[in-house]
Amino acid sequence: MSRTLYKVTFLNHGKVYELYARRVDSGRLWGFVEVAELVFDVHDGLVVDPTEERLRDEFGNTRALHLPMQAILRVEEVEKKGQSAIRDAESGEKVVTPFPLPAKPR
Template structure:
């Protein structure tokens, strides 16, 4: 039997985060949803997707993520993992942090 896989979409600081996890349940903390066993693509060497890398840096060491119920937009049970993304909440466009160019002020 294959393990279940969930796609979780939630609001975080005016951005919509979409992560994949193996476990979603009601949290022991009142008003929160527990998300654990986060799933990230593992690439050796070259970084293929900077957004996935950013999410892995932010949540890679997280054992259990307790999300406030009001921040969760959707929880979907899916058959296979898609791309983890960060979107702007207002426009819905993907947020990609550009690489800094030498000589250009930030």
């Protein structure tokens, strides 16, 4: 039997974050939702998703997120993990960190 998996969509600093977690509870703190046991892809190959890497850097050592209820847009119980994302809150387009370009010679 597989464990329950949730897709949590929430607002954070003007962006919409989509994360996957194994546990979502009405938190012990009044007015907050507790999101714990975050799930990230493990890439063994050369192809690395920069958004997934950025989310892992930001939340990788987090035991539980305590998100204000007003920031939660949606909690979905899903069958399998999809791609985590960071989107612009207004346009809905994915926020992509551009590949660093070399400095122009002077």
